[in-house]
Amino acid sequence: MSSTQNSSSASVFDNSNYEGPPCHCSQPIIPCISWTDENPGRRYFNRELHGFVVWIDKDRPCLWQKRSLLEARDKIRRQSHEIKALRDAVDKANAQVAALELSRTTGSKIEFLKAVEELLQQNVIDSDKKFRSFVVSSWGGFLLATAVLVYV
Structure with missing residues (x-):
């Protein structure tokens, strides 16, 4: 996911099964869904303060x-x-x-x-x-x- 994408191209989903790694600042991260042209529907972890952390879905669609x-x-x-x-x-x-x-x-x-x-x-x-x-x-x-x- 590129750094030029904004928050309007993602949505947060609630699923307690996804516990991701903590952000580099040791704070919890939020699972989100990307809606960019490059990665539509691909799930990733996000930290509101820093943005993208890591992909949940390793494979691209x-x-x-x-x-x-x-x-x-x-x-x-x-x-x-x-x-x-x-x-x-x-x-x-x-x-x-x-x-x-x-x-x-x-x-x-x-x-x-x-x-x-x-x-x-x-x-x-x-x-x-x-x-x-x-x-x-x-x-x-x-x-x-x-x-x-x-x-x-």
């Missing part, structure tokens, strides 16, 4: 195995990309539906709030009329009472 594994890897990558694109499209569609529902309910709420505001304004006007009527009546009563007292 033969030509037909290599071709099959590379085709499978590429197909999985394409399908993963398509799945991500579909998820993004579904998220976008859900956001549009939610916005549409919000606009539908908001429109009726705005009309409702306008109707409530008009009712409140009408109630304020009616209250003002009643208050003026009360003040006029009170002054009329006061003047009448004053006139009666002056007459007497």
Whole structure:
């Protein structure tokens, strides 16, 4: 495995049957699977800090195995990309539906709030009329009472 390969070309697998040699720094190593063009599906031990340590599979895959594994890897990558694109499209569609529902309910709420505001304004006007009527009546009563007292 060349040193130019990056971590995206490998995957970790969990198998307790594989106990490899410790890394040169005496730390435990992790079994991984290579997905590079040179070694597709070949297992190796990896130390996260240092990278490749040693191959688990001593033999390289033969030509037909290599071709099959590379085709499978590429197909999985394409399908993963398509799945991500579909998820993004579904998220976008859900956001549009939610916005549409919000606009539908908001429109009726705005009309409702306008109707409530008009009712409140009408109630304020009616209250003002009643208050003026009360003040006029009170002054009329006061003047009448004053006139009666002056007459007497």
